[in-house]
Amino acid sequence: MKPQDLHQLAETFVSLLDLPSAVVSGADEIVVCNDSWSKLTGAQPASELASSLRGFSSIEPLIGSLRAGSPTVGAITAVRTPDVATVAESLPVEYTIRWRRLYMSPDDRALALVVLQDHSEVEHLASVISSQRIRINKLMVRQTLIEETERRRLGRALHDVVSQNLGLIRMDVKRLLAKGVDADDLLAIIDRVIKDTRSLSFELSPPVLEDLGVIPALQWLAEHLNKQYRSKIRVEDGGCEPELSSETRTIVFRAVRELAINAAKHAEGSDVVISCSHDDRAVRFEVSDCGPGFDVAATFGGGVGFQRFGLLSVEQQVRGIGGMFELVSNVGEGTRATITVALELEEGGSHDEPDDRRRR
Template identity: 35%
Template sequence: MSEQGQTELEQRVLMLPPSRKDGQVTCQLLAAAGMAVHLCTDLRQVCREIAFGAAAVLLTEEALLSAETELLVETLARQPAWSNLPILVLIHGGGESPAAIFAMQRLGNSVLLERPVKKRVLVTAVRAATNARMRQYELRNLNDILEQRVAERTAVAEERARHLQALASELTRVEQRERHRLAQVLHDHLQQLLVAMKLRIALFGKQIQKPELLQSIGRLNDLVDEAISTTRSLTAELSPPVLYERGLPQALHWLATSMHEKHGLKIDVTAEEDANPASEDLRLLVYGAARELLFNVVKHAKASHTRIEACRCAQEGRIRINVTDDGAGFAPAGLPGQDRTAGGFGLFSIRERLAILGGSMQISSSPGSGTSVTIEVPAGDSPPSGGSDNPGEQKECRRGHGCGEIPRQGTGD
């Protein structure tokens, strides 16, 4: 139906007269006042026409004595929230009559007109009812416009979120590709040059007889060995093969061992084998986050003991990683890595990129009480069986950690 046709339906008055003659007279009266009237033969037709649109309904008390009145009550009850259709009822006996009581109690927005009603009073009452109804339609139209704009802006926001997620994923991939490229350069070129240098030094040493030169060559050989060891270590740190070949849990064990060897940091790791995001982007991001958190422990915490726990939670198939230390802790305002201008892979960058990819990071800390950082990311596949189907039940991972509630004493998302 055209917009004009719908508007005409919504501006008409539905009337159920007691007789055909009364209907014709009332139609002429209202038409002369500029109002369109649609005559109905029974309440069932009135209810059908209400569904197409109406400005008001004009009834007499005789209509409310029929067995179809409940159908009218049900039709009015199904009105949308913005709608409150005016019902004008012509009655005898004032507001104490059965028809008047029924109309006031069951028909909602009803107006009682005592019979016989003067023509001017009837026209004025019907016009007031239709004007009120027009304001309801205006409100509906405004709501429709608002909902359309909200839907459009929501669609734009969702599209931007998808673009941000794609950009975050691409940023992670680009970063890892560059790390992998540098690792290959170190392995395929610099390490080979150092190994060749070591061989040349060994050959040169066989030709030297002077003890003082042999001692210098030995020191030079030690330096080359140290350089080879450093490049091998740096190659693994830039792009750890264990992360690609065996997944996040084993990579966390390797990271703990590496941090202990280099910085003397004692780290206990408990990682379930299935605490491994299906998305490679998330695996790389979580590994980088754990590495950054451990570097923060080394630089700021002065901790004697650190613990990493990784588990798959029953909360909609999410991976949870918790890094805790017994170090100095900090006040929320002194959050390390919060400086956005510092560059690098700081905590602010971690939180933002996790959020874009559907994850979160929450930090709990206070001076002298150590720090606990919890990272959650989507597992990216179906959650394991055995999870609770009760939405009100506390969610737990298989290690017994409550994942439905995370302490928020310091800072958090």
């Protein structure tokens, strides 16, 4: 490759980078640099590297490594103090200076790529990502609460309208039976529909959650799931209802329900224990089983988390209410999922709907 071709290739390469970047020859001369480098350092191609970085402290390791050609990849932290005569903001800024040796040029010069990275930009990006993640978690909580409101509305409709109308029909059918009309089959169908409607109403939104609290709701859940799955599900608690807001109770109950159903499905036939314990500051809900377990890292790593999307949703929603979610499992050793949330008095929270439920 001719020197002019190499120069053009290097110039095109650094122009594609957003961060201040330059290709240097040895540790002496800047072969090419992008606009970001020029704006930051004031240097142009053919300038000396050391002169270009005169505003940066502790660049001796960089210069020495480039001259020695070893190591081929490296990074140092340096502080840049802007020129107070030309820069209004004269506060020092911390940078990471990274370099990578590229290849030998046609005239046997060692070339290296040098990139400057402002720590404040990295911290800002991390802050933006963190705030977006928090926002997503809160939106998921909001979505769950909206869904819960709809569940309650549908549950009340099933109970107040459908179930009561079926009850009236049943009474009419019994009058027909009293008159000697054979309607036993019809009565049996109506009884079955009433039972299924009541079951669906409770499953959509168990009234016991709002009326009595999360512990009685979990006990009802265990009884309900024991009728559906082969696993034996039981609740262990300290006999005291934890002080949780209505929002937190809803999220915790839905999360534990998802975990218990997963355990009943994947650890079929084994014991599933839902436990609750708390101290003065936090309450912990744990769902554990003695099933086959699984490799957590392999399941959630490498972009295959969709296989356990329900668990990912549980984690995001728990984090959305300020809680913590921990999942421990190994192949052949069962699974333990723990939800930890802060104790919170309903009166101290910021909730739209008042809760008149009597504390136990």
